[in-house]
Amino acid sequence: MGKKMKLIILVASALVALCAVAVAGTTPAVSPFKVNYDLFKLYPSLIVYEKSKAEFTEPETCGGCHDDKYKEWNGSLHSMAFIDPVYQGELNKAVKSVGHEISRQCEGCHSPAGVVTGEIKGPGLVGLSAVAKAGVSCDICHSIVALNHDKTPTKEPENGSFVINPGKDGKDGAVLVKNGPLKPTDACGGGFHECRQTEFHEKADLCASCHQVYHYDKHFPIEATYNEWKHSPYSQQGIHCQDCHMVATDTFVKVADSMTKPERKDYRHYFNGANYLLYYLGSQAAQKAGDKEQSDRLMHQYDMAVKRLQNAAGLEIEPIYRKGTLAEVRVRVKNLRAGHNLPTSLTNIRQMWLEVVAKNEKGEVVLSTGSLNANGSMATDARIFNSDGMGSDMHYSDHPWIITAFSRHETIPPKGYKDVYFGIPTPNGSSKLTIEAKLRYRQAEQEIAEALLKDVPKGIDLAKDYGLTEIPKLPVVDMVSLKRDVSATK
Numbered sequence: 380m381g382k383k384m385k386l387i388i389l390v391a392s393a394l395v396a397l398c399a400v401a402v403a404g405t406t407p408a409v410s411p412f413k414v415n416y417d418l419f420k421l422y423p424s425l426i427v428y429e430k431s432k433a434e435f436t437e438p439e440t441c442g443g444c445h446d447d448k449y450k451e452w453n454g455s456l457h458s459m460a461f462i463d464p465v466y467q468g469e470l471n472k473a474v475k476s477v478g479h480e481i482s483r484q485c486e487g488c489h490s491p492a493g494v495v496t497g498e499i500k501g502p503g504l505v506g507l508s509a510v511a512k513a514g515v516s517c518d519i520c521h522s523i524v525a526l527n528h529d530k531t532p533t534k535e536p537e538n539g540s541f542v543i544n545p546g547k548d549g550k551d552g553a554v555l556v557k558n559g560p561l562k563p564t565d566a567c568g569g570g571f572h573e574c575r576q577t578e579f580h581e582k583a584d585l586c587a588s589c590h591q592v593y594h595y596d597k598h599f600p601i602e603a604t605y606n607e608w609k610h611s612p613y614s615q616q617g618i619h620c621q622d623c624h625m626v627a628t629d630t631f632v633k634v635a636d637s638m639t640k641p642e643r644k645d646y647r648h649y650f651n652g653a654n655y656l657l658y659y660l661g662s663q664a665a666q667k668a669g670d671k672e673q674s675d676r677l678m679h680q681y682d683m684a685v686k687r688l689q690n691a692a693g694l695e696i697e698p699i700y701r702k703g704t705l706a707e708v709r710v711r712v713k714n715l716r717a718g719h720n721l722p723t724s725l726t727n728i729r730q731m732w733l734e735v736v737a738k739n740e741k742g743e744v745v746l747s748t749g750s751l752n753a754n755g756s757m758a759t760d761a762r763i764f765n766s767d768g769m770g771s772d773m774h775y776s777d778h779p780w781i782i783t784a785f786s787r788h789e790t791i792p793p794k795g796y797k798d799v800y801f802g803i804p805t806p807n808g809s810s811k812l813t814i815e816a817k818l819r820y821r822q823a824e825q826e827i828a829e830a831l832l833k834d835v836p837k838g839i840d841l842a843k844d845y846g847l848t849e850i851p852k853l854p855v856v857d858m859v860s861l862k863r864d865v866s867a868t869k
């Protein structure tokens with residue numbers, strides 16, 4: 380064989396080898412991030428499971444002694460993190476596109492117990508234990524014994540970077556050990572479990588493991604709520620996630636305004652956020668199942684989420700004159716009380732936008748932008764505060780297994796603001812204009828919600844479980860609105 384031929388074969392076999400690597404989905408050598416596969420045996424989830432004879436306990440059992448906490452948690456999105464039909468729809472798509480491996484990454488945060496026990500095999504709810512279906516349950520957070528944030532590929536918290544173990548092997552079998560913020564008393568655990576104090580249950584570090592969603596292979600931060608918080612005035616003043624999300628609405632408002640921590644007695648297991656749509660769907664499902672108490676609990680969370688959004692932001696309107704005539708209005712959108720960017724986490728899916736209408740004295744509309752179209756789709760001229768994700772081909776995508784960069788990121792930093800300028804047509808003969816600005820919010824674009832809910836896996840029946848025979852127009856919350864009269868000339 381000639382030298383040239385040998386070279387061709389060599390190059391060809393190298394190419395085949397490269398393709399094999401790419402197909403298997405392992406990180407190519409060019410990745411700046413090294414994965415410690417010996418430590419992260421559940422990769423692409425970064426959970427480390429310290430196995431002992433101790434098993435996970437159902438939340439109902441914990442609730443037998445911790446009744447208040449059980450009731451508060453039971454209306455939270457943590458309790459729905461796995462059964463959430465929107466999640467199941469997207470998981471179904473992820474597994475179809477990437478393969479079964481990726482489900483470990485997703486479920487590592489949406490149902491950690493199901494992943495470490497190897498019980499969950501893919502999308503759907505059929506045949507799973509109560510602990511797996513309970514999502515982010517008591518025995519997830521309180522079995523976290525350590526954090527591995529500094530050992531991840533990016534050396535940042537990501538994709539479930541915690542160590543979990545529900546207990547230890549004792550002389551007479553398994554001993555349950557629950558980890559929490561308090562110094563244990565002798566009676567701690569009531570004979571059911573031992574107690575162990577950690578320094579991270581009162582800190583954002585606990586939440587960081589799951590509230591940092593990174594691309595499963597390229598480790599790009601698609602959701603980085605913890606990073607946004609870490610470099611903010613809140614973290615600098617010792618205000619953590621718990622201080623706003625594990626308290627009632629009025630406490631959260633006080634915490635954000637005064638930058639002081641709640642009192643010990645104020646903590647609740649609400650984990651209340653912004654996803655009023657899911658609280659509403661959950662409440663419908665509980666009602667269909669005949670559980671009025673649970674339905675009321677979810678509506679309480681719904682009310683709190685709407686109030687949280689309505690307390691998050693502020694608006695200002697300023698006229699701008701050129702040569703003595705009104706030329707523009709500046710609308711300033713302020714992130715008053717979110718401890719991270721506004722909006723945060725699924726910034727490429729959530730929609731927060733400005734609707735601005737200007738009228739003259741006769742009530743004639745001289746400017747109107749940001750009104751939704753009749754079919755519920757976003758107005759093309761809307762000023763929207765969110766992000767657009769893109770894949771490695773630099774094309775738009777909204778799927779977390781494709782997004783490896785952002786082409787645009789326009790969220791508002793904590794205690795910061797963004798200004799938007801709107802040109803005003805020359806006010807023909809008017810002496811005064813009335814400007815009305817609204818900051819509006821919804822969970823997703825109508826089309827995205829429809830696509831996900833149409834792809835829910837077997838075992839979820841939207842009509843039977845949720846009473847949904849068609850996907851309704853997604854409800855919109857007005858976070859804040861402001862009206863101001865401005866003079867046409869100066």
Ligand code: HEC
Nearest residue numbers: 438441445448449452457515516517520559560580581646
């Ligand atoms: C998402 C994580 C998470 C989940 C899920 C969770 N907890 Fe907690 N829990 C915490 C954090 C954080 C604290 C500390 C908050 C504080 O400072 O009081 C805490 C504190 C506690 C405490 C001690 C503080 C006190 O006031 O007595 C108990 C007991 C407790 N949780 C029980 C439960 C039970 C029971 C459940 C399930 C119904 C549960 N937790 C679900 C994170 C969680």
Ligand code: HEC
Nearest residue numbers: 465466469470473484485488538539589590591592724725
């Ligand atoms: C690092 C933890 C983590 C991983 C990994 C993760 N998620 Fe999530 N996911 C979250 C958190 C936290 C939220 C809530 C964010 C919010 O509501 O703002 C969420 C929310 C969602 C939602 C929105 C649910 C709703 O009702 O609006 C979907 C859909 C979803 N995840 C799908 C997935 C899929 C599919 C994967 C795997 C490709 C995945 N997630 C991987 C933590 C994670």
Ligand code: HEC
Nearest residue numbers: 436441444517521557558559560561567568569571574575
């Ligand atoms: C037989 C009753 C009983 C059961 C069941 C029970 N606990 Fe406890 N637990 C206690 C008692 C008593 C304390 C002491 C503090 C208190 O009064 O709340 C305690 C304390 C705790 C603490 C605080 C530890 C600390 O140092 O901060 C956590 C966290 C906790 N339990 C979690 C759980 C979880 C999770 C479950 C379910 C896996 C559970 N408990 C089941 C009785 C129980």
Ligand code: HEC
Nearest residue numbers: 456460463466488489586589620621624650651652653654
């Ligand atoms: C084991 C992973 C995990 C941990 C730890 C965790 N979360 Fe979550 N959290 C999730 C997932 C997954 C969701 C989204 C569930 C869904 O929408 O389907 C979520 C949802 C939420 C929401 C509701 C978001 C919304 O859109 O309304 C809030 C608020 C929240 N978490 C706060 C916290 C806080 C505060 C902590 C720390 C004390 C914490 N979480 C710890 C996984 C986790």
Ligand code: HEC
Nearest residue numbers: 586590605608619620623635652653691716717718722723
């Ligand atoms: C100063 C109070 C404050 C602190 C601290 C805070 N948050 Fe929030 N959080 C809010 C407010 C207000 C909202 C509603 C507006 C929004 O969506 O950003 C919110 C919303 C959220 C949402 C829902 C986002 C969505 O649009 O679905 C998640 C998830 C969340 N926070 C997680 C966290 C985590 C994790 C931390 C800590 C790293 C944290 N928060 C710290 C006030 C706070």
